[in-house]
Amino acid sequence: HLLVLLAVILLEFLPVHPQLLDNGWDQFKSKFKKTYDPILESVRKIAWEENLLKINIHNAEAAVGLHNYTLRDNHLTDMTLDDYLKEMVRLLRSRHRKTDGDDMMLGATQTQIPEELDWRKKGFITPPMNQEDCGSCYAFTIGMAVEAQAFKRDGQYTPLSVQQIVDCSTRNGNLGCRGGSLRNTLRYIKDQGLMKHEDYPYKAEKKMCKYTRNEAIMTISDWKVLPPGDEEALQNACALIGPIPISINASPHTFQFYHDGVYDDIKCSSNTLNHAMLLVGYTKNAWILKNWWSEHWGQNGYMYLAKGQNRCGVSNYAAYVVV
Template sequence: MKERANNLLTAKSEFGYEAAKTLIIKLGTVFNTTNVITDQKIEIDQIKKHEAYALYKQYFNKPNSKSSFEYRRYTTFLQNVEKIRQHNERYERGEETYKMGINKFADMLPEETKKVNGYRYEKKQSLLGKKNVMIMSAYHRLPEKVDWRTKGAVTPVKDQGECGSCWAFSSTGALEGQHYRRTGRLVSLSEQNLLDCSYTYGNAGCNGGLMDYAFDYIKENGGIDSESSYPYEAKEGPCRYSNRTRLSTDSGKVDLPEGDEMQLQEALANIGPISVAVDARYLSLYDRGIFTRANCSSEELDHGVLVVGYGTEEVRGKNLDYWIVKNSWGKDWGENGYFRLARNKKNMCGIASAASYPIVPKEMIMSLMD
C-alpha cells in the first residue's frame, strides 16, 4: 500500500505533482491505512472538487462511467466527504466511538451499495420456530475476551466484490472454523460452490441468501469443495461441484435464540466463529473503532458476516464491550477487513437476531480426509 501511494504521488497527472501531493495530504494519509480520510481533517473546500474526485478514482481504480452515473457518483462522493468530516469532528469531541473514512464505497450509489448486502432476513423470519434452536447451558463464567484469529481458526479476509454473496462468505467462515476445531487444520472453502449450487435450497446467488440454507445444502450434498479447486468469480455460473475436491461438510446447523447476546457470547467462547447477520446500512464508510448507532436496526438485517471474537476496550474513561466481526469487503476496508461492533447494547444492529453455526462431527470430517 505504501508503494502504491508513492507511485500515485510521483505519477504525472492532469493537475501536476504538487497538486496531486496537496490532494493526498488534504484527503488524509494513505501510508498507514488503506482508507484515506482518518487522522487528518478534510479541507476539500480549498481544492478543486473535481480534482479530488479524480484522485480518488485513480487511487481506488475506479473506471469512468456514463455521464449521468458519473455525475451522481461525483455528488455522492462529495456528500460522503462532508458526512465523514462532520462525523469525525464529533468523534474528536468524544461524541462518537468510531471513525469514518473514505474507501471504495465513498462514491457508490445507494442501489450499488445495497447490492452487496445480500442477506434475506425475511426468509429467515419465516423459518423461525421451525429450526433446531439450541439453548445453551446456564450462563457460567466466560473468558473476558475471545479471538479465534489468534487460535488459527479464521482464514484471511476475502472480498465478495459487486455480488450479494455475503451469506456464502459467512457460511464458509463458520464451517472453516468448525473444520479447524475438529481437525486442527485451517482450510479455505468455496463460496462459489455455494453461489452456483444451492438454488434449490432457497439461495439466489448474487441476489442473496441465508447461511442456514447454505448449511442445509452442504449437508444434503455431502460436502463443499475447496477454494482452490472452485475459486470465487463474483457471479453465478453452472454448478461444478466435485466429490473429488470436496474438503469439508456438516450434518446440520444450530440456530441460537433470537436476540440473546449472552447466548451468542457463550456459543462464541465454546463453539467457535458464528454466522450472524446485521443491519449494514450505515457500515460502508466505517474506518476503525467500535461501531454504535442508535438507529441501527435489530430487525432490518441485510448483510451476513462472521463473529470471531469479543472483548472490552476503555473509550474515554469508560469500558465499552464489543464484538469482533469478519466482513467480506476485502482487507482494504475497516480494520484490515474487520469491524468492531458494540456488545451488550440492546442487540446492536441485530448482531444476535439470526446467529447460527454448522454441526460438524469429527468422524464425518475425518472420513473425508482418508
C-alpha cells in the same frame, strides 16, 4: 467552546475547493482501480463528494468526543445509499422447515468462559475477503464458519469454495449474487458438501454450477440456531464452539464507511437484518466481526460492534455448524 472547536476542526476536514475535490476524485479512482463510462462517472462523483462530506463531518465530531468510532473513504464511497443497499446488502430470510429437525438451541447456562476471546489469537487467521459487487455475504459467512470448525477440529485452515455456494445452491432457495439466506446455505452444504477454494475459486458473479461430489472435502452434520436476542448465549457459543455466523443490519451510511473504534450508531436498528458476518471473538464491550468488503473497510476487514444492546440486531439470528 465545544462548538468553536468543532467549527475549527470541520474547516480542516472539509475539502471545499473544486480543484481539491477533483484531485481527490482522481486519487480515489486510481487507488481503487475504478473506471466508469462518462455519464455514470458524473453520478458516482456526486455520490463520492456527498459521502466524503458525511465522513468528514462525522470524523470532526468524533475528534471532539461525540462518537466512539471513525469513518473513512473506502471503495464504497462512490455509491449512493440506495446503490449500496442493492449491491452489497442482500441477505434473505428463510423459515424453519420440518426437514431441518429441531435446530433451535436452548439458552446457554455455561458461565466458565473468558471475559475476552479472539479466535484469531488461537490461530484462525484468514485473509481479508472481498465479495465485490455480488450479494454473496451468506456464502462467505457460512463457508468460513465451516472452515473455522474444521480448523478447530484438525488444527489447519483450508479455504473452501464460496463460488460453489453462489452457483449451486439456487435449488435451496438462494439467488446467487442477488442474495441468499444462512439457513438455505446450511441445508445445501449438509446435502452436498463443499469443494476447496483452489478447485472452485471465487468469481464475484453467478456462473454455471461446476460442483463435483467426489471433490467435496467438507460437509456439516448439523447446525443449531441460537435463541434470538440472547447476547449471553451468543458469547457462550463463540467461546465454547467457535466463530459464529450472525445476521446484522448494515443499512446506515456509518456502517458503509466504518473504519475504527467501537461501532454504536443508535440509528442502527435491531429490527432489520440484511447482511451476514462472522463473529470471531469479543472484548468486554465489543463483538469482533469479520466482513467481506476487503481490507479497505473497517479495521483490515473487521468491525468492533458495541455489546449489550443487541445493536444492529447482532443476536437476532445467529447459528453454529457441526462438522
